[in-house]
Amino acid sequence: MSTTDAYAGTNETTEGRVFTVTGQDWDAISQGLAEEAEERVVVNMGPQHPSTHGVLRLILELEGETVTEARCGIGYLHTGIEKNMEFRTWTQGVTFCTRMDYLSPFFNEATYVLGVERLLDIEHDVPEKAQVMRVLLMELNRISSHLVAIATGGMEIGALTVMTMGFRERELVLDLFELITGLRMNHAFIRPGGVAQDLPVGALEEIRSFVALMKKRIPEYAALCNANPIFKARLEGVGHLDLEGCTALGLTGPVLRATGYPWDLRKTQPYSGYEDYEFDVQTWDTADAYGRFRVRLAEMWESLRIVEQAADRLAGLEGAPVMVADKKIGWPSQLSIGSDGMGNSLDHIKHIMGESMEALIHHFKLVTEGFRVPAGQAYVPVESPRGELGAHVVSDGGTRPFRVHFRDPSFHNLQATSVMSEGGQVADVIVAIASIDPVMGGVDR
Amino acid sequence: MSDDKSPEKRAPEQSPENVPAPTGQVGQVGVRTGMFGVSGTGDTSGYGGLVSAVTFPAPVQRPYGGWFDEVADALEAGTRAAGVEHALGDVVVHRGEITFHVRREDLVAVVKVLRDDPALRFEFCAGVSGVHYPEDTGREFHVVYHLGSMTWNRRIRLEVTAPDSDPHVPSVTGVYPAADWHERETWDMYGVVFDGHTALTRILMPDDWPGHPQRKDYPLGGIPVEYKGGSVPPPDQRRSYN
Numbered sequence: 001m002s003t004t005d006a007y008a009g010t011n012e013t014t015e016g017r018v019f020t021v022t023g024q025d026w027d028a029i030s031q032g033l034a035e036e037a038e039e040r041v042v043v044n045m046g047p048q049h050p051s052t053h054g055v056l057r058l059i060l061e062l063e064g065e066t067v068t069e070a071r072c073g074i075g076y077l078h079t080g081i082e083k084n085m086e087f088r089t090w091t092q093g094v095t096f097c098t099r100m101d102y103l104s105p106f107f108n109e110a111t112y113v114l115g116v117e118r119l120l121d122i123e124h125d126v127p128e129k130a131q132v133m134r135v136l137l138m139e140l141n142r143i144s145s146h147l148v149a150i151a152t153g154g155m156e157i158g159a160l161t162v163m164t165m166g167f168r169e170r171e172l173v174l175d176l177f178e179l180i181t182g183l184r185m186n187h188a189f190i191r192p193g194g195v196a197q198d199l200p201v202g203a204l205e206e207i208r209s210f211v212a213l214m215k216k217r218i219p220e221y222a223a224l225c226n227a228n229p230i231f232k233a234r235l236e237g238v239g240h241l242d243l244e245g246c247t248a249l250g251l252t253g254p255v256l257r258a259t260g261y262p263w264d265l266r267k268t269q270p271y272s273g274y275e276d277y278e279f280d281v282q283t284w285d286t287a288d289a290y291g292r293f294r295v296r297l298a299e300m301w302e303s304l305r306i307v308e309q310a311a312d313r314l315a316g317l318e319g320a321p322v323m324v325a326d327k328k329i330g331w332p333s334q335l336s337i338g339s340d341g342m343g344n345s346l347d348h349i350k351h352i353m354g355e356s357m358e359a360l361i362h363h364f365k366l367v368t369e370g371f372r373v374p375a376g377q378a379y380v381p382v383e384s385p386r387g388e389l390g391a392h393v394v395s396d397g398g399t400r401p402f403r404v405h406f407r408d409p410s411f412h413n414l415q416a417t418s419v420m421s422e423g424g425q426v427a428d429v430i431v432a433i434a435s436i437d438p439v440m441g442g443v444d445r
Numbered sequence: 446m447s448d449d450k451s452p453e454k455r456a457p458e459q460s461p462e463n464v465p466a467p468t469g470q471v472g473q474v475g476v477r478t479g480m481f482g483v484s485g486t487g488d489t490s491g492y493g494g495l496v497s498a499v500t501f502p503a504p505v506q507r508p509y510g511g512w513f514d515e516v517a518d519a520l521e522a523g524t525r526a527a528g529v530e531h532a533l534g535d536v537v538v539h540r541g542e543i544t545f546h547v548r549r550e551d552l553v554a555v556v557k558v559l560r561d562d563p564a565l566r567f568e569f570c571a572g573v574s575g576v577h578y579p580e581d582t583g584r585e586f587h588v589v590y591h592l593g594s595m596t597w598n599r600r601i602r603l604e605v606t607a608p609d610s611d612p613h614v615p616s617v618t619g620v621y622p623a624a625d626w627h628e629r630e631t632w633d634m635y636g637v638v639f640d641g642h643t644a645l646t647r648i649l650m651p652d653d654w655p656g657h658p659q660r661k662d663y664p665l666g667g668i669p670v671e672y673k674g675g676s677v678p679p680p681d682q683r684r685s686y687n
Contacts (some may be wrong), residue, residue, distance in 0.1 A: 025603035075649040083659050118540050118661045147651050149571050247595075250623035375501045379591050379602065381571065392574045392589060396475060396499045403659075405574035409589065412572065423498050444649055 020249055027119075040068075045429075047076045052432055053152065054440035056294045058417070060429065067429055069145045070421045072414055077444035084237035085404050089370030090116055091331065094400055095188040097391070100406060101175075101442030102185060105149050106141040107384040109190035110134055114271055114380035114402065116192045122324055129320040130194035136207070137189065138272075138311035139303040139383075140273065143214070144173035145385035146296040153293065155363060157234045161309035162225065169217055172210055181202055181341055190373075193324035197335050199314060207311050211304055225293070235290035239420040239432030242287045249349065249416050253409055254299070255386025255436060258284045258291035265383035270384075277306045296385075296437075328373050331364040370399040379407075386410050386437055387425035410438035449629055451622040460588060475499035499580075504535035504546075512599060513543045519565050523558035524551070544583050544589075544602040548613050552605050554640075556620045559601075561636065567595035570621035575635040579661045585609040590617070590624075607637060616642040634659035 011165040017028055045058040057073035081100055085093045097112045117123050146241040151166020174184040178204055181189040181196070181207070189196045225231045243259040256263055262281040266274040282298035284291035332352075336345035352360040375397040381390035387409030394403040411435045422434040477497050508514050515534065523533040532555050534546035538558035540629040547555050559567040571591040578585055584606035593600050607614050616639035617624050628639040639645055647654060656663055665679035 061521060073646075075651070078649040118521065118542075121540065247568055248622055250571070250621065263595055268595075269600075375499060377501075377544070377576075377589070377602075378540055379571075379600070388570060388571060390591065392572070392591065394576055396477075396501075398477070403574075403576045405572070406574075407572035407574075411626065411630075417622055420547060 002431045005104075011371070019250050020400050030268050031228070036156050039203050043426075047073070047339060052436055054325065054434070056414075056438065056440055056443075057296060058429065058433075060426065067421050067424055067426060070418050071431060072417050074411075074414065074440070074443050077440045079445070082404055082406065085401050089369055089399055090192055090373055090401060094191055095408065096189050097404070098186050099441065100409065100445050101384070101386070101389070101408060101439045103145045103439050104141050104160075104185055104384050104386070104389075104442075105185060105388050106137045107382055109188065109213050109332060110138060110272065111380060111382045111384075111389050111406075112391040112393065113190050113192050114382065115378040115391045115404075116373060118378040119310055119376050120192065120329065120371075121374070122193065122329065125324050126194055126274075126393075127321045127324065129198075129314070129317040130322045130324075132310050132317065133180075133195050133199065134272050134399045135188055135274065135321065136307060137177070137312065138174055139306045139310070140173050140207075141302050142303045142385045143307075144170045144177075147173070147436040149296055149301075149385070149434075150225075150293065153289075153431075153437070154231075156430050157231075159225075159231065160216055162221070165217075165224075169214065172213070176203075176206060176210060179206055190309065191323070191327045191331060193320045193326070193331070196320050196331070200337075204268065204311055204315055206305065211308055211311070214304055218297070221297060223435075226297075232290060234427075234431055235288065235293060235435075236265075236286070237288050237290075237365065238424065238428045239289045239292075239435045240287055241420055245416070245419060246287075249414055249419070251386070251387065251413050253413065254295040255413060255416070256387070257282060258295050259287040260285040265381055265388060270380070271380060277309050279303075279305050291439075292435040298384075325364065327362070327418065328366075332359075332361060332366050359395060371400055381407070384409055386439070386442075389442075408445065409444075410440070410441040410442040411434070412442070414438050414443060461632060471512055474583060475576045497593050499619070502537050502539040505538050509536060509538050509543060512597075513538060516543070516565060516599065517545075518599060519562055520545070520555070520558060523562045523565065524555055527554050527558055529554045542602060546606075547605050548608060549605045551602045552603070553615050553617060553620065554602070555589070556592075559603075565594065566596040567592040567594045567599075570617070570624050570627075571597055572616075573624050573631055575631040575637055575659070577635055577659065579609075580607050581606075583608050586612055586635060588612075588614050588631060612637045613640050614638070614639050616645075618642055633657065636660065 019032060021029065026057070035431045041062045043060045044062060045064055048057040057070040057076065057077035059073060060067050060148040061069035064220060077257025081096045085096050088096065093112060094109050097108045098371040100108045114123075117126060138442065147166045147170040151163040151170070154160070154166065177187065178184050179200060181187040241255065241259070243261050246259055248259070251261065260283050262283050263280040265271070266279075267281055279302040281304060282295050284294045334345040335342055352363050373395040375393065375395055377394045379390050379392045383387045387406065389409055390407040392405040393401060393405070396402040416436065420436070421429040424432070448626055465557045473533060477499055500615065507517070509517060517533070521533060529551045532551040534548060536546070537544040559565050563622055571593055574589050576587040576589060578587060586609065588605045588607070590603040590605075592598070592603060605614055612635075614637055618628065621643065625642070625649060628642055630646060631637050632645050633641060633647045635649050646652070650658065665681050
């Protein structure tokens, strides 16, 4: 307890005393509280607190150990991405939105790009290989995102082994991303009209060996957690929200599927050719944090199935185009790996600099000015690891988005914090929020 | 989202060039000027002071195609039963998505019918997003609701407008509790007041922030970027192709 903390402000408040908790000071606090002779305490948890999943601020009203009111304070990671996108071209927009929900960058890119493609009316012209690569990357991303959800969820209840395991496997997925896109995060790889470039040599073998490895590793999570009495004691019955509650609050994703309702946009409103893959929608029937954990674990299996099918299809699509044939939309630059890293391919440079003035003009216009998108609005949601992620894309016919609004599932689902944690213990608030798996980059955008 | 592709087929007629004059209110929302990018005139020199109107897809007449008509019929019958006459304004079908324009005073009655009518059952409000059209005089703010029906596996969009001088829209949180944060965000970013919202406070920006950042007239470049004496103008004052 400190009264001279520079950041704590005054101790004179309208309602009761202010304690600044810095650790090692529980005796002083309990003594101070005993003097107050009031049971009700308001606790600010966060925004800098390791168990609140990023810069989430929780305002908890406690009576003893019981939470009587829980409210979220968000906005600490607001970076104005939506506004920024209005001053960049349609293609550059991908670079911004990939940074929103930083654990599922490919989903941010995909929903935005699908909206732009619908406005351009080229949905059916996107080449098959680009569609399959999108699905492949999204499903790998779903695995890595669920791994982080399980890992951090375990860490927050003290199961550090779960965390080290989760991050160990996630690293393998990020290695695949690095191999395919060149970056571990913030890829900007899915572009209007297709994807940025073709699969590199040897990627399919790496993906196959990853799938084989994960088939051994995922059962380790099941063996460690599924019937673990401590794990179950912390998770079962915590953060309960049944189907009626989920529908009223519009929750989607693993939270909804843990109530037993098989709602998955990949099945109900397929996009990017998901109707061509064999997989099952995973559900659980307990509507609690344990059920959400089991749904995520099972979904990683399903994602592995889809990755395998996508890899098989890609094996037969070698050399196929990955960008729409319309030269007025497709990115003109052809990338290749040189001795100093990745850059424009020498063939392309030779063509625009030495052979064709028109090609140079075309390259310059498309890269600097971009393409025009017909006026209108579109909303194409995708099933992100956290639920329905959608981009409301509005164009006024210009080369830049007039307005892009992201319906982020973390933002939406966090509204359930109150109903999930009120009436429970303080420690269960952490479990309830971890079971929603919010990513603050997506919440605050 | 519709299996029936007939709305798609009509898209060319709806594209701005082919519409002789907007039939409904969804007309011109701005003017594009500049050297390039103005289509529809014979002048390609770039020096003619090119001007073209910015028009959004025009409203359509029945039949809308596919299940769109079923939804429109049920919505009209339901709102009439609820005592709201002519709740539906323009209907826009574009790229296989349907948008119903609703008068703002009827909004709550309309969403209640949309949620509760067994033939509609739009039980899922995906989100609320604001759009600012500074040149759409008298209807500067558009508030867009993305609704989904899990029962019927359908999606529609509602659009409500409010003038800049009176930026008020009734809150739908009584019908869709999950619209709570979305409406707060729209207030925060656009300054649209949702009447009836229980706690309409800022959500992403700090509580004491002046102005509403995503409005098109919000001044940019609050922090001057300088480099060796030269300064970088804010993005909306730079030369652009738009």
